[in-house]
Amino acid sequence: MSARHLVLSGIAKSFDGPSGRQRVVDGFDLEVEARELVALIGHSGCGKSTVLSMVAGLTKPDVGSIVLGGRAVKDPGPDRGMVFQSACLLPWMTALQNVLLAVEQVMPSATRAQQRASAMHYLELVGLDDAAARKPAELSMGMRQRVGLARAFACRPDVLLLDEPFGMLDSITRMELQDVLLSLWSEHRITALMVTHDVDEALLLSDRVVMMTSGPHAHVGEILEVALERPRNRRMLVEDARFDAMRERVIGFLEERAGHHAAPTDEERDELESLSLAEPSSKAEATISGSAP
Numbered sequence: 001m002s003a004r005h006l007v008l009s010g011i012a013k014s015f016d017g018p019s020g021r022q023r024v025v026d027g028f029d030l031e032v033e034a035r036e037l038v039a040l041i042g043h044s045g046c047g048k049s050t051v052l053s054m055v056a057g058l059t060k061p062d063v064g065s066i067v068l069g070g071r072a073v074k075d076p077g078p079d080r081g082m083v084f085q086s087a088c089l090l091p092w093m094t095a096l097q098n099v100l101l102a103v104e105q106v107m108p109s110a111t112r113a114q115q116r117a118s119a120m121h122y123l124e125l126v127g128l129d130d131a132a133a134r135k136p137a138e139l140s141m142g143m144r145q146r147v148g149l150a151r152a153f154a155c156r157p158d159v160l161l162l163d164e165p166f167g168m169l170d171s172i173t174r175m176e177l178q179d180v181l182l183s184l185w186s187e188h189r190i191t192a193l194m195v196t197h198d199v200d201e202a203l204l205l206s207d208r209v210v211m212m213t214s215g216p217h218a219h220v221g222e223i224l225e226v227a228l229e230r231p232r233n234r235r236m237l238v239e240d241a242r243f244d245a246m247r248e249r250v251i252g253f254l255e256e257r258a259g260h261h262a263a264p265t266d267e268e269r270d271e272l273e274s275l276s277l278a279e280p281s282s283k284a285e286a287t288i289s290g291s292a293p
């Protein structure tokens with residue numbers, strides 16, 4: 001694997017909209033290193049999912065190239081894993097069977113016992129070994145998302161694409177799942193590109209935060225190196241002045257530089273606040289210290 005594992009160069013994508021064809025993403029360049037976890041953040045509608053979908057091969061860029069592990073991305077493939085807001089599990093299969101499906105693909109010549117042991121290992125990592133025999137309908141939304149993460153890591157993709165994976169969860173479950181993702185990623189170090197709306201989440205989890213300008217013609221505006229030691233936990237971050245400074249920088253970008261030339265409107269500020277972005281430290285502490293170990 002090259003150091004620059006995933007390379008997006010000069011990506012542009014247009015869609016037909018109510019006011020004609022619009023170039024949603026334009027001049028999008030990004031390089032992700034092997035085993036890096038990169039967070040992609042930007043205002044709603046700027047084109048984050050579009051970028052992810054192009055890396056997944058589900059949507060083709062109009063211009064530019066996407067290269068993964070030295071090969072051009074043309075179509076969807078098993079070298080890319082996707083995690084969405086909901087887990088998309090097969091409802092007639094148990095949690096274990098859902099994960100086993102992935103394990104069978106990557107360990108086709110292993111014995112059944114080895115495959116089951118591997119699937120159980122992933123379920124243990126997400127704290128669900130006790131629920132292995134339950135079907136999705138018997139699991140909470142957070143538990144389903146845990147199975148989804150276990151399955152995604154069990155596939156051992158070259159890159160894992162996560163599109164707001166915790167967006168539908170309440171804040172406590174969300175924090176739990178962030179910890180699950182951190183522990184899975186620490187153990188398996190899969191290259192990951194994760195879309196999030198949440199600045200705190202981006203800083204807790206990622207190596208770099210890629211900030212997208214607002215569309216149309218959205219592209220990478222700034223990249224923040226999250227130079228915080230790992231393993232990380234929320235308590236550590238709240239007490240770290242570097243975290244505050246980084247938080248301010250990302251919020252500053254979203255408020256001022258994401259393509260808004262004037263001060264944010266009330267509506268935009270509401271959006272930022274609802275995403276736990278707008279108001280500084282007191283809110284950060286509420287969000288971040290909530291589940292400190």
Ligand SMILES: Nc1ncnc2c1ncn2[C@@H]1O[C@H](COP(=O)(O)OP(=O)(O)OP(=O)(O)O)[C@@H](O)[C@H]1O
Pocket residue numbers: 015016017024042043044045046047048049050051215
């Ligand atoms: N298949 C499509 N056809 C037409 N327009 C599309 C299509 N997919 C995306 N768009 C438009 O492209 C823009 C970017 O959409 P996208 O879903 O990538 O945004 P996003 O940044 O992921 O937003 P959110 O944070 O709300 O999920 C939007 O204006 C959307 O309406």
Ligand SMILES: [Mg+2]
Pocket residue numbers: 048049050163
């Ligand atoms: Mg989206």
